[in-house]
Amino acid sequence: MESFNNILTELSGFLWGWPMIILLLGTHIFLTIRLHFPQRHIFTAIRLSLSHDKQSQGDVSQFGALATALAATIGTGNIIGVATAVALGGPGAVLWCWLTGFFGISTKYAEGLLAVKYRTKTEDGRMVGGPMYALERGLGWKTMGILFAVFTAIASFGIGNTVQANAIATLTNETYSLSPYITGAIVAVLAGAVVLGGIKSIARVCAALVPFMAVFYVLGCIIILVLNGPYVWPALKLICVSAFSPQAAGGGFAGSTIMLAARFGIARGLFSNESGMGSAPIVAASAQTRNPVRQALVSSSGTFWDTVIICALTGLVIVSSVIAYPDITYENGATLTKMAFSKIPYIGAPLLTFGLLTFAFSTILGWEIYGERAVEYLKGKKWTRYYRLLYVIAIFLGSIMNLGIVWNLSDCMNALMAIPNLLCLLFLSGVLVKETRTYLWQNRLDEDMEEE
Numbered sequence: 001m002e003s004f005n006n007i008l009t010e011l012s013g014f015l016w017g018w019p020m021i022i023l024l025l026g027t028h029i030f031l032t033i034r035l036h037f038p039q040r041h042i043f044t045a046i047r048l049s050l051s052h053d054k055q056s057q058g059d060v061s062q063f064g065a066l067a068t069a070l071a072a073t074i075g076t077g078n079i080i081g082v083a084t085a086v087a088l089g090g091p092g093a094v095l096w097c098w099l100t101g102f103f104g105i106s107t108k109y110a111e112g113l114l115a116v117k118y119r120t121k122t123e124d125g126r127m128v129g130g131p132m133y134a135l136e137r138g139l140g141w142k143t144m145g146i147l148f149a150v151f152t153a154i155a156s157f158g159i160g161n162t163v164q165a166n167a168i169a170t171l172t173n174e175t176y177s178l179s180p181y182i183t184g185a186i187v188a189v190l191a192g193a194v195v196l197g198g199i200k201s202i203a204r205v206c207a208a209l210v211p212f213m214a215v216f217y218v219l220g221c222i223i224i225l226v227l228n229g230p231y232v233w234p235a236l237k238l239i240c241v242s243a244f245s246p247q248a249a250g251g252g253f254a255g256s257t258i259m260l261a262a263r264f265g266i267a268r269g270l271f272s273n274e275s276g277m278g279s280a281p282i283v284a285a286s287a288q289t290r291n292p293v294r295q296a297l298v299s300s301s302g303t304f305w306d307t308v309i310i311c312a313l314t315g316l317v318i319v320s321s322v323i324a325y326p327d328i329t330y331e332n333g334a335t336l337t338k339m340a341f342s343k344i345p346y347i348g349a350p351l352l353t354f355g356l357l358t359f360a361f362s363t364i365l366g367w368e369i370y371g372e373r374a375v376e377y378l379k380g381k382k383w384t385r386y387y388r389l390l391y392v393i394a395i396f397l398g399s400i401m402n403l404g405i406v407w408n409l410s411d412c413m414n415a416l417m418a419i420p421n422l423l424c425l426l427f428l429s430g431v432l433v434k435e436t437r438t439y440l441w442q443n444r445l446d447e448d449m450e451e452e
Contacts, residue, residue, distance in 0.1 A: 015412055036441070038300055042304055057127060059288075072366025075362070078310050080167075084336075085315075092265065094319060096262050101275075101306065109299060110432050112299030118138050122381070128286070132149045144424075161398060163406060165395045171356050192392040203283075217351065239316070239319055284296075318336060324343070
């Protein structure tokens with residue numbers, strides 16, 4: 001097993017190396033330019049996400065689809081991942097992470113558009129879609145669609161399930177001395193009660209949970225930044241200067257090169273918001289929407305909330321705390337997060353605990369949909385009941401296992417998901433331009449909104 005784990009470590013390092021980073025970030029920038037900066041429409045996207053297009057086909061509301069995607073996206077990576085980027089790449093990694101989120105809005109827009117464009121109706125009237133359907137129906141790449149579905153199904157048991165359950169069990173054990181067996185059983189029962197009800201049940205819970213947990217966490221970060229007031233501006237300057245400076249960072253940080261700051265900031269940003277991975281469009285395809293561009297805009301707002309807001313606030317909290325308290329150890333991402341938040345009296349530690357628990361639990365719910373849809377694409381609807389049962393069992397197992405191998409396997413599967421999805425986006429960019437021209441550039445979207 002140790003040899004297998006070493007192989008996975010090497011493979012993960014290769015898959016998430018510079019070629020992947022260049023492919024992902026390059027796709028972000030290419031789509032941003034080709035689609036005339038969809039970021040300009042972010043406030044329209046937010047407004048659309050709060051509307052309900054009841055006249056259109058779909059299984060869940062536009063907001064329900066967005067909340068489910070955000071549930072899967074907003075996870076421990078938004079807290080631990082940002083801290084890891086800072087630990088490995090220095091404060092400048094926060095800016096690179098933020099820039100990745102800004103450009104990633106275009107890719108998330110494109111993914112949502114293709115998901116609705118190529119979705120299909122099942123025999124029982126449900127709408128299903130995602131990169132596997134776009135690859136098959138848009139490009140005729142059935143084999144590539146199958147591979148994407150296989151990678152997604154495997155990844156759902158890793159980063160979407162056992163890893164998150166393990167994070168919850170570890171946190172409750174360290175904080176409240178609660179046995180991982182008890183935690184695992186509780187989380188499995190709670191998640192099972194939701195996921196066994198299917199996508200509508202998950203969407204309802206996520207629509208209630210995600211806004212609450214996100215607003216609570218954002219407000220908590222703002223309070224911490226107020227308490228760290230004298231150090232916020234120095235932290236902001238340090239983040240910006242360190243992103244483009246090879247000099248020693250100072251203020252409790254190790255020096256970092258531009259390359260390291262860019263590499264870890266971009267990698268963690270991509271991993272956090274999942275733009276380009278192909279996961280979020282799977283649930284976007286189920287949204288009630290009258291045209292692909294509407295849901296594309298709603299989907300794009302997910303990256304805005306996830307990285308542009310939440311990851312940026314987390315990074316600023318961590319960097320300002322390290323400047324305020326130079327005794328904080330910054331070499332390890334998990335330790336850095338815990339020490340940075342714990343230095344803030346009263347609110348710091350509880351906020352971190354709440355954030356990690358709710359973010360991890362919501363990720364478990366969101367990723368179940370991704371895996372279930374992948375299994376349905378591969379084997380048909382009757383197999384999804386077995387998938388749901390295995391998924392709930394895996395939650396308990398993940399709470400009590402050592403997940404070194406699972407982490408590395410998940411990293412590999414996520415990278416392998418991204419490759420066919422990015423190729424799909426690039427080869428269908430002409431379709432993206434055509435749909436965007438029809439509904440966004442020619443003001444058809446505004447007419448639709450006025451009709452509502």
